[in-house]
Amino acid sequence: MSTIQKLSRLLLFREPQKPQLLFEAGEQEDRGDVPTDRRQRTREQRSQTGRLENLISNKVPLPGDLKQTRQMLERLFRSPGNADVVIRQFTIGTDPPFQAMIVFYDGLADKATQNYSILQPLMLLPALRPLPGKELVENLTDLIAESLLPGNEVTEVTTYQEVADNVMNGLTVVLVDGQEKALVVETRAWEHRGVQTPQVEAVIRGPQEAFTEQIRVNVTLVRKYLRRTSLVNEFIKVGEMSPAQCSIMYLDDIANPNLVAEVRRRLKSIKADYINESGILEQFIQDQNTPLAPQALSTERPDRVAASLVEGRVAILVDGNPWVLIVPTTLFSLMQAAEDAYIRWPAGTFARAVRYAGMALTMLLPGFYVSVVTYHPEFIPTDLLLAMTGARELVPFPTIVEVLMMELAFELIREAGIRIPGTVGTTLGIVGALILGQAAVAANIVSPILIVVVAVTALGSFAIPNYELSVSVRMLRFGYILLAVFLGLFGIVAGLFVHLALLAGMRSFGVPFLAPLAPVTMAAPDYLWRGPVWEQERRPDYVDPLRTRRQPRVSRGWTRRKQKEDGDGGA
């Protein structure tokens, strides 16, 4: 203990801190008052952890000696302290018999499959089928895999790391004495949610199934839509403490290989403890750290992923969550809903226009209201101005205060609405309606017209199809309110100018965020408005797909035939 520390102890009275828990010991070592045995145990624990980590990271091969392997695996899985891991030893009924064991996690593996596809064939069947004697020891693993294990997916592994990975993924590992290889049998059967209807991206017309928490199921759902041999699914582990199983899906004959390589590179380069959600992964791989807009499209709809893959984009799936990322994305992709394509194009275009109007209203309406009431009252027609002034007469607050108050109240209700348990959810609606609708006006806290402004703003925010974009827009509207209160409409215009420039400078995996509008690139009529489906002839140029044309110039062959027939008839 240094002199200064001693002096400070003398001057300042402190409760003596004694180690309460073992994990505090590391912190207390410096003070020198930790019992020697505890320090020793901590050191041993650290050293053992280091050795076990080396076992994994150095990809140490299996030794072949079953006893040694068992000891090592017990240490690796912290058995017997860890109650979940099961190491079951048994004898293979060959002549001569061999010792073997299976390793699996209880709850992750299916017991019936293990009993009927692993234990029964290995313990009982070899006695019925004599095995070749001389080569038995050398090729026992191959022989078991070929002749005795009836499972549909049996693979060989040779290192502790592979054994551990497979056990943690719910597979069963079979180890045989004297063999330096182990067999992995597919037995995954953990509890999971089934395919259900989309919760966030609901549509009236179109497929009604959404992704689940199972990456395998999700991949299958996409593959169900895209029955194409060139649909590639690459598995990549991301994270270090508990590597997340991620998947990159793309159409090998359409997606630009540079884009796929970039996605792969970014995922592989991530050094993080724990990534269990695609939202976390998105933050690791996005081009810019900006609050303006998300740079990857997250969707829970397999049909939307399939449509994006056909355009030449890449999908990133993360095991354990039902949101799939699509890259690259643009502002226009974020403003599209799956349904736009499923209904006829005028309706799709109309729906999209409503959505853009909703976004503009959410972002600018409160600010516009503040600026007009505060700086530009001449803009309001006289009759309306009189009505508004009359309604505001009894309100004691300046406009900015009442606007901020109501907007914050709305945000509060929205946030509470997400967190509130379902059983009391209706209460929130009543409270919200009372506070926003009646009580605030009756108490002369806000003017009635402001209620309309806040309500329209809220509706506009819900019309934005992408949740993250909606949150960004809602945040930005406070910035516009502040600009409006200081500089009126000019403040909003100046803010919009900078906002637009920042958006124009954003990139998603190298693709400008406002493409194909700015910079202008070739694209089918499917960004600001939704053109007829037969005019969707080109894939978006900004993705730089290997095949640019989606369909021929005349995609409705029947029209051509009819013309020909008409022509023939005329002749």
Next chain:
Amino acid sequence: MQIWVPVSRCGSVVRVVWDRSGRPGRSSFSYIVLAPLGNVTGRERALLFERREVGFLSELPKIGMREAIGLLTIFLLAKAFLPYLVFMIHWGLSGTWLMTLIHVPIGVAGVLVLVWLLQRHPGKSIVEIGESLVGPALNIVFAFIIVTFLVMKTGFELRQFAEFLLTAFLIETPISVVVLTFVLAMVVVAYLGVDILGRVAWIYFLPFLFGLAVLLAMTVNLWEGHGLYPLLGPGLWGMTKGVLVTLGVGSDIILLGVIAPFLVSKTLRVVGVVSVIVAGTVVSLIITVTLLVFPFPIAHEFTLPIFEVSRAINLGRFLVRLETLFLPLWMFAGLISMTAGLYAAAAVTARGLKMPYYRPFIFPMAVLVIAVSFIFPNISAAMRISFELLATWSVVPIGLIIGTLVGLEYWRARTGPS
């Protein structure tokens, strides 16, 4: 051979070593991908262009044809929202709209000459062309003149837009607050780059034309045909004099010479010609409608003719006093135009001083622009001096620079490379 190529984001400079075969050194290749074409000086750019087969040029930022048209057109016509028009009307009287139309073919001819020069030096800006034609010493003078012009233009516009706002909308706001807000927005966007500014200009361009058309159309019930008579205004000689005195409105085309390295060489002609035609036609339309709504004796008394036109809209009981609705139209155009001016001033300074990077010059240029904008004691002085300097006299130095360079290039082309 060694080439210095700046890296776009971090502002540092990476040395790229070219081997004898003319290919970039292996270790340096990844760095050159990051280098924006606009920040590479002339000789370097020419070499980069020669090495298209390396395949990295597509990674470099550039301005598309439409973005460039949007940017240049708004740069040329933003002045129509300023008191400029009043002085034009003073010269052209009822024939001012025709005077502006006469500017168009003159402007097209000027653009074609400039484009000829720029296309003779692909990948170079007007400053770098000047260096190769007149040498570094005289070129510094040329660059200084161009920068002075751009700073003055931006500063004068800044003051007039700020006064416009104070007069029409923000009556009690201090002018310094308005000016600083303008400059802050300009600095941020100029920092992002001219390619980003081009994108913003293009996004705004069509809504701007549409909004302007709506504004002009909404005054249709106020049009009085006699406002355009006599058609030749002050007569043939008066009209000729008016055209000559206001030729400086076309000096802004120098922006094409600054942004040329970002454009595909083949598109320069289209960009220049279309911009001049669209800008000239739109300004002429604005003047025509102004004269139709307010005959010239009244129109040339206004400080802000276009603002008065928008105030005059009176359709039914509801569509009145719509000038606030059109405020974004004018201010957005002003912001784009002034940001382009600020960027161009910084870029020309950087290239004139042979510095590879323009961003360090944005802030000093912004300070100069603010200083220039506050030179005038009042709006009247700002209107008068800016018209005299920019609309009347700016054509002399800018025309002389372009003329000298074109003449030298023509002479060099005739006598050969020696």
